Amino acid sequence: MTPTDDLYVLYRGPLASCNYDCPYCPFAKRVDPPELLRADRADLERFAGWVEATTDRRLSVLFTPWGEGLTRSWYRDTIVRLSHLPHVARVAIQTNLAARTGWLAEANPRVAALWATYHPGQVRRETFLDRCRDLLARGVRFSVGVVGLPEHHDEAVALRAALPPAVYLWVNAADGHVYTGEEERRWTALDPRFGDSVRPHASLGLPCHAGETAISVLGDGTVRRCHFIPAPIGNLYDGTWRAALRPRACTNSLCDCHIGYVHLKSLRLRDVYADGLLERIPVAWPLPSSALPLPIVAARCPGAHPPPPARSRPA
Template structure:
């Protein structure tokens, strides 16, 4: 079976405090961090044992995972398993990058977000260049707020041409056509992010070949639909896998709508769906 898993454990702490971030903000206690580590270790051990499947894994933590050693180790270990096609993580790239020397660059990838005001620009760019020097696949993105436009233009000028610069429409922000044109000049795929996608009743790969898993092993079709399909660790989810229409009115997050079968994004991102890298880059 080919299965894509979006894993989100209980980790919620982040070393940044972006005012526009929709994710939870808290300082995890030592007990909470131990629980997150145990949950991730359990998931990694499960993935390692699924040798008859072909797995792709994207870590989408509420907080910043790569400042925690167990997430770095998980990416390294999973990248070296022959039945894992891709392992990627969403990250602010605040961590060091030398640990990637132990990962398989053909399998590991990073989905990086630059947050102006949270880290020096030159430091972020230097880490991007280090990734390139190591042969690591990565994309770079930014939230499309008006005050971020000059930062995005600077990024586009300084990043290698092959590195995709994506722009996420800011939650609750309305874009005029002129505003949207500025962002589309930087990211030709910005129109997919500008407006939520009507999804009710439409076919979606989630729940069939793509699932969401939490720290307890509860399997759902995606992060945005709460109905449970079963549990990863007792195998009960497998009987529930199958084609099903989206039950929500709209889908407004890339990690959701990229899987809609009515959109061409699996072709657009062929070979790089998890790390948000278009085909040919």
């Protein structure tokens, strides 16, 4: 297979329950009824079957559940299952790392990966670090991140100090928070790529990989170009997604979430992350100490409007 056969698939089923009650999350402590959990499990099983059968593409799969997926056995089992398929380059999931990580012993560590978020106030830092140490011992690729709220900064600094330099720590700009220049500098000292997150990216009319080599899939198989443009472009299970793939320009004015703007061609972030795109690990990480911090400049395309003030987006 050639690079043109690569397809990034972001999957989000109906699951929306979470064991945490973060005040910045609309799904905090949400409990899904049994019938929804059964539907989510059935949808995920169907999706896994599609991945197994679609051998003419090199697939990279990122699970982006509204809630916490790894507390559910079917997400753990599916990640293990897909990690052993020869045409799957990566299978990753966004997680709060609340679930034990021993199940990863059955996964292929060259393929399975985690995008982990540390939520101060929801879990003891040492408990979270224990999970990270286990992942390191197992050779599982993972990144760690925090939401860049002022009250999280001290915890983020302590977390960075406790993690090995090889573990990338990212920071998401917090929804509703306007960053001063000093705050931006402090967060950039922790995450050299904070500038990508702190301001929304002008995207209207700009070319994007979404809808061409990246798609968003719902539990029922509805295919969208990305999570942030709701119009369907096909369905996974009737094959219409294939004819729908083509170069596309963004129809939104702004793109302000990492899993969206990482596909904007003008930002060239696929070059930055390469094989670490789904688990959010820059290919050049760790950087030499002399390179930290980097200038606080978000990438912009030529001719774009001046960037709006530093503000936030959903975590």
